[in-house]
Amino acid sequence: MLQDTIKLSQKTDNSNYTSMPSALCDEIEHYLFNIFEKELNTPNSVLLSYKPFAVKKIAAYLSGKIKMPASIGIAGETASGKSTITMDLIETIESFGTEFGIPDIITRVNTDDYYYDRSEMVKAAGSFSEFAKNYDLDSPEALELELMSKHIKELLSGKATYLPRYDMSGTAIRYDNHTYARPSHIIISEGLFTLTEKVKDAFDFKIYVDIPENIKKDRFFIRASERGLGDSAEIIYANANKKAEFYIRPCKAHSDIVLSGAADRIKYKNFLNKIIGIIQELYFAE
Numbered sequence: 008m009l010q011d012t013i014k015l016s017q018k019t020d021n022s023n024y025t026s027m028p029s030a031l032c033d034e035i036e037h038y039l040f041n042i043f044e045k046e047l048n049t050p051n052s053v054l055l056s057y058k059p060f061a062v063k064k065i066a067a068y069l070s071g072k073i074k075m076p077a078s079i080g081i082a083g084e085t086a087s088g089k090s091t092i093t094m095d096l097i098e099t100i101e102s103f104g105t106e107f108g109i110p111d112i113i114t115r116v117n118t119d120d121y122y123y124d125r126s127e128m129v130k131a132a133g134s135f136s137e138f139a140k141n142y143d144l145d146s147p148e149a150l151e152l153e154l155m156s157k158h159i160k161e162l163l164s165g166k167a168t169y170l171p172r173y174d175m176s177g178t179a180i181r182y183d184n185h186t187y188a189r190p191s192h193i194i195i196s197e198g199l200f201t202l203t204e205k206v207k208d209a210f211d212f213k214i215y216v217d218i219p220e221n222i223k224k225d226r227f228f229i230r231a232s233e234r235g236l237g238d239s240a241e242i243i244y245a246n247a248n249k250k251a252e253f254y255i256r257p258c259k260a261h262s263d264i265v266l267s268g269a270a271d272r273i274k275y276k277n278f279l280n281k282i283i284g285i286i287q288e289l290y291f292a293e
Contacts, residue, residue: 028072035285036066042281053270053278055217061263064211069285076163076190078209081197082258083216084251085145085244086226088268092216093197095272099279100193107291111191116159118198118206120173121150124181135177136239145199145243145250152205155196158188159209165190177235199251202258215259218268 039062046054067073079096083089097113104112125142132138143149154171161168172185200206202213224244231240259265266275 028070031289032066032070032072035070035289036063038285039066039282042278046278051267051270051274053267053274055265055267057264061212064263065282069282069289076165076192076194077211078159078163078194079196079212079214080201080207080210081195081214081216082199082202082255082262083218083268084223084255085199085247086223086230087216087218088226089197089216091272092266092268092275093195095275096279097195099276099283103283103286107287109192111189113193113195114162114188114191116155116162116170116188116194116196118150118152118155118196118201119175120171120181120186121152121155122173122179122181123149123151125179126181129177129179135179136235136237138179139236139243140239143246143250145247145254147200147203147205147254150200152200152203156206156209159194159196159206162188162190162194163209175234199255202262203254207258207261212264213258213262214264214266215262216266216268217259222269 040059043054043057043062046052047057064073068077081089081093093115097115100113104110122144125138128142129135129138132141158168158170167187167189169184170186170188172182174180174182196210202210202215207213227244227247228240231243236243
């Protein structure tokens, strides 16, 4: 049992310390596999698939076998639910950090903030809607992903940095050196192109959010109405689907974990809390 291994590790003297992390890691790995398999076989599961190597790596981090900060990249098509899942993960992890007094537990790097500044082109077009008809926002080339990779690696190395901020209201302005970001235990990022070629190697864990076409389409047009895309919404959606086939969907194949973008939000938090429960037993059990 995990609790027995934890108790043994707490009692072990320094002469046996080198062997204990390995035994603890194996026990945590077994515990995690049970959590993942049970969720995978649950109706309306949040988990669609996972690679065993990812579970082994999570166990290595939780046991202390790997002591470096971890980076998580989350990608998926437009309106797949990746942003909502990311924010729920952040909220759950921050709540845990607050409860147990762990400062700087997680830092978010938003992929969308790395869109190039195209504010002058929007002005010249007369509106963002007109600009979007002739400028391809659904390509990795629209973002400075090399800079994003650099920032993530700086944070993982323990160096604070300033992140850009992109205005999503329709101005296409990017404010560079806008948001001060501290190094933390977890660096998390999400976006359409988070797991594409120029940036994917910055992540220790790669997560893809998959969703049925009909749900994705409904979500997209609700969002398009909120953003005032008008009659350009149909064009943008068709282009997004076309580009997703080339740029985004292939990311699913090299992802460590595939999540359902249609699952209930509470289920995501419950799944994550089961994993966090291992940390509680390891380091905060009385």
